[in-house]
Amino acid sequence: xxxxxxxxxxxxxxxxxxxxxxxxxxxxxxxxxxxxxxxxxxxxxxxxxxxxxxxxxxxxxxxxxxxxxxxxxxxxxxxxxxxxxxxxxxxxxxxxxxxxxxxxxxxxxxxxxxxxxxxx
Amino acid sequence: xxxxxxxxxxxxxxxxxxxxxxxxxxxxxxxxxxxxxxxxxxxxxxxxxxxxxxxxxxxxxxxxxxxxxxxxxxxxxxxxxxxxxxxxxxxxxxxxxxxxxxxxxxxxx
Numbered sequence: 703x704x705x706x707x708x709x710x711x712x713x714x715x716x717x718x719x720x721x722x723x724x725x726x727x728x729x730x731x732x733x734x735x736x737x738x739x740x741x742x743x744x745x746x747x748x749x750x751x752x753x754x755x756x757x758x759x760x761x762x763x764x765x766x767x768x769x770x771x772x773x774x775x776x777x778x779x780x781x782x783x784x785x786x787x788x789x790x791x792x793x794x795x796x797x798x799x800x801x802x803x804x805x806x807x808x809x810x811x812x813x814x815x816x817x818x819x820x821x822x
Numbered sequence: 823x824x825x826x827x828x829x830x831x832x833x834x835x836x837x838x839x840x841x842x843x844x845x846x847x848x849x850x851x852x853x854x855x856x857x858x859x860x861x862x863x864x865x866x867x868x869x870x871x872x873x874x875x876x877x878x879x880x881x882x883x884x885x886x887x888x889x890x891x892x893x894x895x896x897x898x899x900x901x902x903x904x905x906x907x908x909x910x911x912x913x914x915x916x917x918x919x920x921x922x923x924x925x926x927x928x929x930x931x
Contacts, residue, residue: 806913
């Protein structure tokens with residue numbers, strides 16, 4: 703069965719960096735676009751980034767453009783999100799999600815999330 | 823949010839409720855809508871994709887519709903376990919990114 707397991711979250715100071723990972727299993731990672739979506743404590747969902755199956759195409763939300771890099775290693779079944787110049791407003795649970803293959807924004811499997819806390 | 827959802831809705835067991843999602847010509851007007859259910863402390867679950875389609879395992883009590891720049895999620899035969907937050911999402915051609923609605927908290931009275 704499809705499984706997505708995020709890791710790499712934690713407490714980081716403003717201006718710091720963090721690299722999140724998402725281990726995928728139960729499907730062929732290279733066949734699907736993948737995304738990162740975040741949710742600040744008590745708030746709604748916010749899309750962060752998309753990456754194509756090959757990794758050649760990437761898309762970012764304006765709120766993170768220039769500070770975040772999405773990448774993938776299909777051979778290792780891993781998805782990454784590198785977060786730089788972190789701000790307190792980046793504090794959130796970060797989910798990786800598998801695109802369902804039908805429409806942009808349709809995510810049929812989600813991980814359990816990893817918490818990133820940006821605080822001094 | 824660019825996609826507007828009412829903050830809360832409520833209903834009694836067995837009732838039918840509808841949750842709306844309003845957008846614009848660059849998003850809902852041109853693209854399909856997806857709906858998610860998020861139970862407390864859990865990751866979101868896809869309920870509807872491509873505006874009308876249900877993934878396998880989602881009960882047919884849940885249905886989606888779209889007209890112009892608005893979309894709606896209907897839940898019939900409301901059950902206590904339907905109490906959750908519901909989000910709509912779609913692609914925005916102008917922003918070149920995914921939009922989520924602000925979410926609707928559904929309370930089953």
